[in-house]
Amino acid sequence: MPELPEMENYKLLLNQRLVGRIITDVQVEREKSINVPVPLFQHELIGNSIREVERRAKHLVFHLNNSNVLVLHLMLGGILFYGTEEEKPDRTVQVTLSFSKMNLYFIGLRLGYLHYYTPEEADRFLQKLGPEPMRSNFTxxxxxxxxxxxxxxxxxxxxxxxxxxxxxxxxxxxxxxxxxxxxxxxxxxxxxxxxxxxxxxxxxxxxxxxxxxxxxxxxxxxxxxxxxxxxxxxxxxxxxxxxxxxxxxxxxxxxxxxxxxxxxxxxxx
CATH class of the missing domain: 1.10.8.50 (Helicase, Ruva Protein; domain 3)
Known part of the structure; x- marks a missing residue:
């Protein structure tokens, strides 16, 4: 299961590639990987852009320009891949976010999830987590x-x-x-x-x-x-x-x- 270093690495690399990019399409192959109906999920994301990718514990939080967020937990076996359809690995994809010709593939989300929340909902969802061990105030x-x-x-x-x-x-x-x-x-x-x-x-x-x-x-x-x-x-x-x-x-x-x-x-x- 990806831990803090893996998700921090993803965060750093995705911020370099996604910030400001407009989501042009959304495909959901496994409805259980998300928390809202597929049409609503697509309607809320398409046309929005990524403002910032943040990490909280083993989660990634994608901040959208409509102020709402996507919360990702890869759980056991989950991975990410960013590239064109031709570059996509031969793995089962549960969710795809498209940015014109480039796509962010969420792979192996059999136990993981990509949830759409308001900031208040995300805060409530993540509040059970303990302090971040790498923060400067964690002395x-x-x-x-x-x-x-x-x-x-x-x-x-x-x-x-x-x-x-x-x-x-x-x-x-x-x-x-x-x-x-x-x-x-x-x-x-x-x-x-x-x-x-x-x-x-x-x-x-x-x-x-x-x-x-x-x-x-x-x-x-x-x-x-x-x-x-x-x-x-x-x-x-x-x-x-x-x-x-x-x-x-x-x-x-x-x-x-x-x-x-x-x-x-x-x-x-």
């Missing part, structure tokens, strides 16, 4: 206070979107490895020094992953050399049995709080 002190209040494992707390927004299975493991902490540790039992280390690891890993284009398996557009670049840089996620980059011992997979988790039992404590 180490605020992080420490928040983590002391949680009783779950690091794995469960880091992926809880109501605690902090945007981290999922992949980066929770990468963050714990960078901090030298096992994902099974209890959040409220960590020392302040361990929490400070975890905080800096979180900021560092998310920054590096975003700059590396995240781990998506398909480029956003033809000639896109950034998207997916971080996949080979992951140090533990989905690398069961491979040698640890620190100690050369094999990495293991453990189920922590009913979630798959990858770690080094020697380097993480």
């Amino acid at each position: 180490a002190d605020r992080f420490t206070l928040l983590m002391h209040k949680q009783s779950g494992t690091l794995k469960s707390v880091l992926v809880d979107q109501s605690v902090m927004a945007g981290i999922g299975n992949c980066y929770s493991d990468e963050i714990c490895f960078d901090a030298g902490l096992l994902p099974s540790r209890r959040s409220n039992q960590l020392t302040d020094d361990e929490l400070l280390r975890l905080y800096h690891s979180m900021r560092g890993v998310l920054t590096e992953a975003t700059q590396g284009g995240g781990y998506m398996d398909m480029p956003l557009f033809v000639e896109d050399r950034l998207t997916g670049g971080y996949d080979k840089q992951c140090k533990v996620y989905d690398r069961e049995g491979e040698p640890c980059v620190r100690c050369d011992r094999p990495l293991v997979r453990q189920d922590v709080s009913s979630k798959k988790s990858f770690c080094c039992l020697h380097c993480q404590r």
Whole structure:
């Protein structure tokens, strides 16, 4: 499932390509992917333009020039592609937004969605999300206070979107490895020094992953050399049995709080 770095990468690249572009056509192949009737969805979007693409947690928020928004969550298996019909990958498309000859394809939205909201509806929908871990006002002190209040494992707390927004299975493991902490540790039992280390690891890993284009398996557009670049840089996620980059011992997979988790039992404590 795309996480904060993947959606931040999409946000940056889409802002470069979509801002000011007028939506000339809308095609919906799966009505369950949207939240209003197809004719209304098309009527509200065609002729509008994109003012800005914003990220909130694992969502993208497309701000339209009529002041309303589209809220996207790709969920498991969802991806985006921007290009011409000839460039479109051979994948099942649920929704297509056209900008003259260029199209934004929403692919794999079997669990994901693209909802049309007023700003007030979008605010209510997103208000359950926790703070953004990369915001400047999310300080180490605020992080420490928040983590002391949680009783779950690091794995469960880091992926809880109501605690902090945007981290999922992949980066929770990468963050714990960078901090030298096992994902099974209890959040409220960590020392302040361990929490400070975890905080800096979180900021560092998310920054590096975003700059590396995240781990998506398909480029956003033809000639896109950034998207997916971080996949080979992951140090533990989905690398069961491979040698640890620190100690050369094999990495293991453990189920922590009913979630798959990858770690080094020697380097993480």
